[in-house]
Amino acid sequence: MWRTNVKILALVVGMLGAFILVANSIPQIQSEVPEALDLGDVTPEALIAAGERVFNGAGGCTACHGLGVRAPNLLIDERGTGTIGARCGNRKPDTSCKDYLLESLTNPGAFVVPGYQPIMQDMSRTLPMDQVWAVIAYLESLGGTVDVTADDVRASQPSGGSGTPGGAGGPTASTDPMEMINAFGCIGCHVVGGSGGPVGPPFDGMGARLTRDRIREGVLNPAATVARGYEAMAGTMPPTFGQQMTAAQLEVLVNFLAARR
Amino acid sequence: MTEFLAFVQAAADTTGAYSRFPLIGGRGAVWIAAEVHLMFAAFVLGVPMFAVITEAVGIFGKDEKYDRLSKEFTRLLLVAYSATAIWGAVLTFFLTTLYPHFWTHMASLFKVSMWIYVGLFFIESFTLYLYYYGWDRWKTGRAKIGHWTLGILLNVWGTCVMLIANGWLTYMMSPPAGVTAETLPEQVGLWNAIANATWMPINIHRFIANAVFGGSIVAAYAGYRFLAATTPEERAHYDWMGYVGNFIAISTFIVLPFAGYWLGREIYEFNQQLGITMMGGFMSWLWILQAFLIGILFLAGNYYLWVGMGRIPGAERYAPYTKWMLLVLVLGVIVWATPHTMIGSRQELAAMGGAHHPFLGVLGVMSAKNTAVNLMILTTFLSFLLYRRANAEPVVPWAGTGIAVQAVMFALAAIVVVFFGVYGYFVSAIVRIGFSVYQVGAVLATIVGVTAIDVFLLRGARSRGEIRWGQMPERSQYALFALAVTFTWLMGLMGFARSGIRQHWHVFEVMRDTSDQAATPALGYASIMISVCVVVFLGLVAFIFWLSELGQKGHAAEHAALPPPPRSPAVIAAAAD
Numbered sequence: 001m002w003r004t005n006v007k008i009l010a011l012v013v014g015m016l017g018a019f020i021l022v023a024n025s026i027p028q029i030q031s032e033v034p035e036a037l038d039l040g041d042v043t044p045e046a047l048i049a050a051g052e053r054v055f056n057g058a059g060g061c062t063a064c065h066g067l068g069v070r071a072p073n074l075l076i077d078e079r080g081t082g083t084i085g086a087r088c089g090n091r092k093p094d095t096s097c098k099d100y101l102l103e104s105l106t107n108p109g110a111f112v113v114p115g116y117q118p119i120m121q122d123m124s125r126t127l128p129m130d131q132v133w134a135v136i137a138y139l140e141s142l143g144g145t146v147d148v149t150a151d152d153v154r155a156s157q158p159s160g161g162s163g164t165p166g167g168a169g170g171p172t173a174s175t176d177p178m179e180m181i182n183a184f185g186c187i188g189c190h191v192v193g194g195s196g197g198p199v200g201p202p203f204d205g206m207g208a209r210l211t212r213d214r215i216r217e218g219v220l221n222p223a224a225t226v227a228r229g230y231e232a233m234a235g236t237m238p239p240t241f242g243q244q245m246t247a248a249q250l251e252v253l254v255n256f257l258a259a260r261r
Numbered sequence: 262m263t264e265f266l267a268f269v270q271a272a273a274d275t276t277g278a279y280s281r282f283p284l285i286g287g288r289g290a291v292w293i294a295a296e297v298h299l300m301f302a303a304f305v306l307g308v309p310m311f312a313v314i315t316e317a318v319g320i321f322g323k324d325e326k327y328d329r330l331s332k333e334f335t336r337l338l339l340v341a342y343s344a345t346a347i348w349g350a351v352l353t354f355f356l357t358t359l360y361p362h363f364w365t366h367m368a369s370l371f372k373v374s375m376w377i378y379v380g381l382f383f384i385e386s387f388t389l390y391l392y393y394y395g396w397d398r399w400k401t402g403r404a405k406i407g408h409w410t411l412g413i414l415l416n417v418w419g420t421c422v423m424l425i426a427n428g429w430l431t432y433m434m435s436p437p438a439g440v441t442a443e444t445l446p447e448q449v450g451l452w453n454a455i456a457n458a459t460w461m462p463i464n465i466h467r468f469i470a471n472a473v474f475g476g477s478i479v480a481a482y483a484g485y486r487f488l489a490a491t492t493p494e495e496r497a498h499y500d501w502m503g504y505v506g507n508f509i510a511i512s513t514f515i516v517l518p519f520a521g522y523w524l525g526r527e528i529y530e531f532n533q534q535l536g537i538t539m540m541g542g543f544m545s546w547l548w549i550l551q552a553f554l555i556g557i558l559f560l561a562g563n564y565y566l567w568v569g570m571g572r573i574p575g576a577e578r579y580a581p582y583t584k585w586m587l588l589v590l591v592l593g594v595i596v597w598a599t600p601h602t603m604i605g606s607r608q609e610l611a612a613m614g615g616a617h618h619p620f621l622g623v624l625g626v627m628s629a630k631n632t633a634v635n636l637m638i639l640t641t642f643l644s645f646l647l648y649r650r651a652n653a654e655p656v657v658p659w660a661g662t663g664i665a666v667q668a669v670m671f672a673l674a675a676i677v678v679v680f681f682g683v684y685g686y687f688v689s690a691i692v693r694i695g696f697s698v699y700q701v702g703a704v705l706a707t708i709v710g711v712t713a714i715d716v717f718l719l720r721g722a723r724s725r726g727e728i729r730w731g732q733m734p735e736r737s738q739y740a741l742f743a744l745a746v747t748f749t750w751l752m753g754l755m756g757f758a759r760s761g762i763r764q765h766w767h768v769f770e771v772m773r774d775t776s777d778q779a780a781t782p783a784l785g786y787a788s789i790m791i792s793v794c795v796v797v798f799l800g801l802v803a804f805i806f807w808l809s810e811l812g813q814k815g816h817a818a819e820h821a822a823l824p825p826p827p828r829s830p831a832v833i834a835a836a837a838d
Binding site: 020030125223242243 | 489770
């Protein structure tokens with residue numbers, strides 16, 4: 001029987017060895033942890049270097065923007081518009097490269113490049129803001145001019161106070177509904193007044209379709225109910241508006257949408 | 262705001278949040294404890310499922326052979342239960358001592374469910390003891406039905422235990438929307454935390470996978486006993502038992518990818534980034550390794566069936582088809598294992614004209630891979646069908662029509678799979694994803710429809726000769742070991758995938774891992790850790806089986822009177838239909 005035991009043992013050891021061999025023969029990619037930057041004397045060069053590490057590592061950006069085809073490749077020329085540093089200033093009218101990249105990273109639904117799905121998440125949920133600025137500096141360096149400064153980085157830190165203009169941490173403290181719709185990026189996915197994106201159900205006529213409570217639920221917990229016809233886009237809307245808006249802003253928005261019949 | 266809170270939490274966590282463990286570190290210790298515990302748990306949850314089904318076949322079919330088989334399955338569980346509990350305790354102690362802050366978070370949120378869990382495990386253990394030790398006492402009449410009810414209860418308790426534990430781990434992966442680093446446990450709510458986005462998909466996936474895993478381990482046990490058998494009766498019995506275990510493993514394995522699709526879809530719907538990390542991010546190459554493993558499973562499973570047909574009179578008429586089925590399987594594995602994007606140097610990428618290989622790139626996309634795997638599933642189902650009817654000659658008057666309808670169903674399914682596979686190249690990604698539903702639907706409908714017809718087709722079928730249980734080449738038993746090792750390793754790999762997509766988060770986007778081992782390792786390191794877990798598990802399982810055999814040495818009479826297995830594979834297949 002010992003001969004059988006040896007054969008079984010050899011089979012098990014051989015198989016495990018083969019699995020380990022195959023696993024070690026394919027590309028070895030480790031998921032890195034975002035590192036905090038030393039903000040004492042941060043230079044553009046340091047920001048670019050840090051941004052490149054985040055882009056290729058902890059940010060996970062290359063999964064879509066590097067080798068893949070799910071999103072615009074930022075590292076190479078796209079349709080004759082150059083690399084991202086060269087084309088970022090021309091993406092949106094009256095929007096500088098820096099502002100466009102910041103918006104793309106922290107409110108990606110606000111503008112989706114034609115031909116692509118709105119699959120990107122708000123990167124400020126997974127990366128600290130100094131890392132976000134580092135990525136912006138790195139992307140600007142790819143064919144453009146780096147104008148991210150230490151002041152930008154400091155201003156976005158909580159102690160700086162100026163990075164969170166909204167009372168609850170949102171992009172605006174205004175209670176004007178249209179200003180809020182623009183500032184929170186709703187317009188990127190929802191049609192209001194005939195303009196806006198087709199990703200989510202239109203705000204126009206929403207009051208005739210949904211109750212006030214249902215609208216409020218949709219803002220606070222978008223995953224609770226998915227609008228008919230938009231199942232494929234489920235999960236796209238960030239569930240963070242409840243944290244970003246003040247109670248007054250939320251009620252203004254709900255009233256505004258409920259009145260659009 | 263979120264990053265501020267994360268940093269505040271990180272600062273607070275840095276002190277006393279983690280402890281060190283010698284040699285392998287805290288992460289390695291928890292990894293091994295969690296994985297080995299999970300492997301034992303899958304075994305003790307999977308085996309009772311088919312133990313109770315086999316006992317029912319024995320009771321209602323009035324065939325004592327199945328009752329004996331069921332008891333033998335259950336005997337394997339006894340010591341395995343203790344091992345499961347021991348490894349669960351090891352995991353708990355490691356978590357409390359190595360990750361105290363994380364454990365406090367989980368315990369404060371899930372404490373009520375943890376108390377229920379312990380209570381259920383207690384009840385489950387004693388139900389098992391009653392089930393096994395009462396076997397010979399409650400043998401007949403109503404007492405036997407009562408005994409069978411104990412088996413059902415054993416499954417109910419086990420499933421409830423699994424559902425609770427799945428709530429904890431899926432909360433770590435997909436916490437409810439709106440939960441942030443500053444949310445207090447009482448604000449989250451226990452049920453809200455348990456019933457998160459990936460809870461039910463994981464429940465279904467694990468439920469099926471446990472049956473697959475249990476079947477493969479039982480088959481390996483039977484394979485060993487077959488090789489060690491000294492009498493023709495013993496060889497026949499364990500040959501049959503190995504066949505049953507393999508049948509359970511492969512037939513349930515066939516439906517596992519569908520549960521996997523659902524889980525993947527829910528992960529994407531919960532968070533696109535999590536989904537992309539899993540399929541397209543740093544874990545993308547894991548799926549190539551998975552394809553390699555599943556290729557081994559398909560090939561070994563089919564090989565065992567094909568070799569087994571050698572002991573069935575009449576099976577030789579199907580032998581010419583084997584090479585074509587092998588061709589489909591091999592081509593399927595090759596397509597499935599084709600990478601989507603190639604990692605290469607700048608020069609290599611320039612030479613290829615991008616990250617996609619000019620020829621192989623066409624095969625590395627989901628359209629091709631879905632087509633390949635669905636055809637492989639159809640082929641494996643065909644192997645089972647041919648094995649099942651190997652020595653059976655249908656006698657029903659509509660036999661010809663029935664077989665023709667079955668053939669048409671196979672052909673239609675293959676056409677649907679290939680059509681949508683090719684069409685997928687010409688539509689957008691969002692439309693293409695929907696095509697997999699049609700492909701899967703066609704294959705599932707064929708499996709259900711053809712099986713239903715087959716049950717009636719072979720009713721009262723004429724036998725071409727008795728199946729020669731025990732006359733199986735020894736090499737076939739090594740296929741059973743290969744299946745068990747691969748299933749176990751695959752379970753470890755998929756556990757790494759599920760846990761690893763959280764990356765540097767204990768609870769995704771809620772609680773950061775701020776330890777010095779927060780980075781999720783690459784596949785090479787993971788493969789070594791998985792192999793360690795597999796060696797520990799299989800070593801302990803071998804020891805447990807030896808122990809259970811040791812306890813049986815005194816029951817020589819029981820051994821001497823091993824019942825002869827059934828004469829046709831269709832009998833056990835029909836029982837499982």
